[in-house]
Amino acid sequence: MNTLDDLLKNYVQSDKKHFQAGDYIFMQGDSARYIYIVVEGQVRLERFTIEGRSVIMHMADSGESFAEASLFSDIYHCNAVAAVPSEIIFYPGDSVLDAMSKNSFMATQFIAVFAHQVRSLRTRLELRNILSARERIFRYLLLNASPDSGVIVVPVPFKQLAVELGLAHETFYRELAAMEKDGTIRRSDRSITILRSSLI
Amino acid sequence: MNTLDDLLKNYVQSDKKHFQAGDYIFMQGDSARYIYIVVEGQVRLERFTIEGRSVIMHMADSGESFAEASLFSDIYHCNAVAAVPSEIIFYPGDSVLDAMSKNSFMATQFIAVFAHQVRSLRTRLELRNILSARERIFRYLLLNASPDSGVIVVPVPFKQLAVELGLAHETFYRELAAMEKDGTIRRSDRSITILRSSLI
DNA sequence: CGAGTCGTTGAACGGAATCAATCGTCGTGG
DNA sequence: CCACGACGATTGATTCCGTTCAACGACTCG
Known part of the structure; x- marks a missing residue:
């Protein structure tokens, strides 16, 4: 409810x-x-x-x-x-x-x-107060991850999530790609897994 | 209340x-x-x-x-x-x-x-979706102006208002000064008057 | 099979953050 | 009563990074 x-x-x-x-x-x-x-x-x-x-x-x-x-x-x-x-x-x-x-x-x-x-x-x-796109996305993921598994299932197209986060969708995809490349997250379709907290 | x-x-x-x-x-x-x-x-x-x-x-x-x-x-x-x-x-x-x-x-x-x-x-x-500092401030003023007089009385230090708008205070002061210079607003201490809608 | 949308990457530009410095004011305490 | 510190207000110079424009592939849906 x-x-x-x-x-x-x-x-x-x-x-x-x-x-x-x-x-x-x-x-x-x-x-x-x-x-x-x-x-x-x-x-x-x-x-x-x-x-x-x-x-x-x-x-x-x-x-x-x-x-x-x-x-x-x-x-x-x-x-x-x-x-x-x-x-x-x-x-x-x-x-x-x-x-x-x-x-x-x-x-x-x-x-x-x-x-x-x-x-x-x-x-x-509060999320919007974070200037860096990378950090903003990452904090969003932390806030929405299941506490035990660290998995986030995004119920909407990524494009729409970018809007909610106040980012151009290009920036969002770019940062997501970068975070996957450096091993911070793993993606499969609509779900994202946090692997490690790259940024302190 | x-x-x-x-x-x-x-x-x-x-x-x-x-x-x-x-x-x-x-x-x-x-x-x-x-x-x-x-x-x-x-x-x-x-x-x-x-x-x-x-x-x-x-x-x-x-x-x-x-x-x-x-x-x-x-x-x-x-x-x-x-x-x-x-x-x-x-x-x-x-x-x-x-x-x-x-x-x-x-x-x-x-x-x-x-x-x-x-x-x-x-x-x-919604205000935070506006990228341009100038436009963001101006829309804030429009939203908070008394409908008849176009006057906004800011109850807090400008520095704090800048935070609420998600701007560095330097940017805020700068844009305010620019808007006063080009005749969009007038300032006196804590109150701002909208003179004309510069941006359409 | 096209139209539309999501997802993706590249290149360039612009504008806001940041660092830095100064001035004025207010309160405080020695 | 004045010196000092704290903080708001202000302006300048520089850097950086997110937006924007552009182009393309994949996929779905009618």
């Missing part, structure tokens, strides 16, 4: 809808009614600023939820736009709040999901 | 303690009993990995909470070490859970705090 969707689907009725690339899911100032889950696709959250410029606040990928803060606000404070054709689930905010007030176990689970997410985001942010 | 401390102090009794730099607040594997708030100082959250290496997961600064996930775990999954002399508040996890189950309003507030934090972390992470 790591995602909001896993939790909410047990307690609250939802709706589902498809959006074309460029479609608005909601706009800044609209009354905040729903929490959303990206089933498939990608959603861009952007805020209008002075002079009509927009600034990207977040890109929600498939599996992620967004606009959770709408539970506690009357209006949305940003736009949500489908960046690619996307399948989106809607949970009515008032139903969610209602379920929480009636079911403290569900409320607790809700907090657990958020606490987990906060921890994960903090760690990702 | 934006922080856990603001919320919890109304419902749960806490304890306070001082730590010297290097002191352990808890260690990986200890039974998870408390949620913590950094009143003053800085705490390093680190995880031991294979071969006894440790990887930093997060640096908690003053005002921040940490180990919130301990509410839902039997043991801590990382070490917490005071990086500098620090003043730390403890909230017993079971008391917090108890308060939440008895008071659904408090539980809802708890979720609001987390939702806010998640949104904030996502935005910070």
Whole structure:
């Protein structure tokens, strides 16, 4: 039970809808009614600023939820736009709040999901403080390796992992190749094994 | 009511303690009993990995909470070490859970705090995807400017803001000076005014 | 069998980190 | 009360390494 969707689907009725690339899911100032889950696709959250410029606040990928803060606000404070054709689930905010007030176990689970997410985001942010691509990748591997075997199974294409790590995919592949060459790791398809901690 | 401390102090009794730099607040594997708030100082959250290496997961600064996930775990999954002399508040996890189950309003507030934090972390992470220092700073300013006046009041030393933006402070000062010179912003002490959107 | 995407490697460029030095301010203690 | 140290703010010069552009092979899917 790591995602909001896993939790909410047990307690609250939802709706589902498809959006074309460029479609608005909601706009800044609209009354905040729903929490959303990206089933498939990608959603861009952007805020209008002075002079009509927009600034990207977040890109929600498939599996992620967004606009959770709408539970506690009357209006949305940003736009949500489908960046690619996307399948989106809607949970009515008032139903969610209602379920929480009636079911403290569900409320607790809700907090657990958020606490987990906060921890994960903090760690990702901390990784970005590491300048060296090599070191950043290596620390990521250390953090995600199974403690006993030192194996990491990457559930997504490496290209996407590079994005998550904030690296150009070319750099990522290059460093991975270098680390394999010097015996730091071993690769086979989607799994990586840490052999030794080259860098101290 | 934006922080856990603001919320919890109304419902749960806490304890306070001082730590010297290097002191352990808890260690990986200890039974998870408390949620913590950094009143003053800085705490390093680190995880031991294979071969006894440790990887930093997060640096908690003053005002921040940490180990919130301990509410839902039997043991801590990382070490917490005071990086500098620090003043730390403890909230017993079971008391917090108890308060939440008895008071659904408090539980809802708890979720609001987390939702806010998640949104904030996502935005910070998204900012880091911007390669150019100039653009990164400028987008930060746009996001944090008062919508009408375009004024940003920075509550911390610029040096610290540079850290939050993931830039060397020299780079930060340089770009700020350049932006002031070319008329993009105006500065006076701790407040910055956006004059025009130089970059499109 | 093409279109699209992942994976991979090479070469060149640019810009941010780094090292270094200086100034101003604030607090502190002798 | 002044000397000193600590730290923020600032600017200059240099280095380095990650991005970018480019090109190619492998593989999948329609």
